[in-house]
Amino acid sequence: METMKHHHILPEGWPKPKGYSNGILAGKGRILFMAGQVGWNEEEQFVSEQIAPQFEQAIRNILAIVGEAGGSPTDICRMTCFCKDRQQYLESRKELGLIWKKLMGDHYPCMSMIFVTDLLDHPAVIEIEATAVVTKRKKHKD
Numbered sequence: 001m002e003t004m005k006h007h008h009i010l011p012e013g014w015p016k017p018k019g020y021s022n023g024i025l026a027g028k029g030r031i032l033f034m035a036g037q038v039g040w041n042e043e044e045q046f047v048s049e050q051i052a053p054q055f056e057q058a059i060r061n062i063l064a065i066v067g068e069a070g071g072s073p074t075d076i077c078r079m080t081c082f083c084k085d086r087q088q089y090l091e092s093r094k095e096l097g098l099i100w101k102k103l104m105g106d107h108y109p110c111m112s113m114i115f116v117t118d119l120l121d122h123p124a125v126i127e128i129e130a131t132a133v134v135t136k137r138k139k140h141k142d
Contacts, residue, residue: 006077006133019097020111024077026133032069033131036082037061038124049123051088056099058128063103071134073103078110078131085125086115 009023010016038061039054040046048054066075083089089096109130119127 005135006074017108019100020108022110024110026077027135029075029133029135030069031131032066032071032075032134034062034065034129036127036129037065038119038121038127040121040124044121046123049125051083051085051092051125052095052099054124054126055092055096055128056103058126059099059103062128062130066130066132066134069132069134070136071132073105074107075132075134076104076107076109076130077133079112080129081111081113082116082119082127082129083113083125084116084119088125089113089115 005027007025007027008021009025011022014022037058038046039048039057040061041057042064046054047057062076062079063073066072119125121127
């Protein structure tokens with residue numbers, strides 16, 4: 001089966017963004033919408049109240065969903081992060097970047113970071129929702 005790659009869009013004259021993409025033109029595939037993922041494990045338990053371990057687990061949760069759909073990290077086109085602790089986020093950016101590299105490599109989807117006063121699942125400090133365009137087929141039981 002032929003697949004079309006996703007193309008990152010950068011208007012002429014714009015500087016290359018750091019840590020995200022301004023636009024991604026998705027190739028042929030199936031759209032996967034993912035609910036917000038918090039930093040709890042598969043048993044819905046938090047192992048930390050700190051942003052870095054929660055960020056890592058939330059990304060792992062997203063990657064598990066993408067993988068179950070037959071996709072890979074590079075199929076993720078958009079992420080929206082909701083964070084309730086701006087200061088903790090700013091102080092942890094280097095560590096978050098290392099986690100990103102470990103799990104996502106050099107792939108940077110279109111991203112937004114939104115700071116909020118609270119999240120439903122306590123003691124979550126970050127929640128990430130994502131959209132992917134999965135270019136490979138995987139059989140499902142549906």
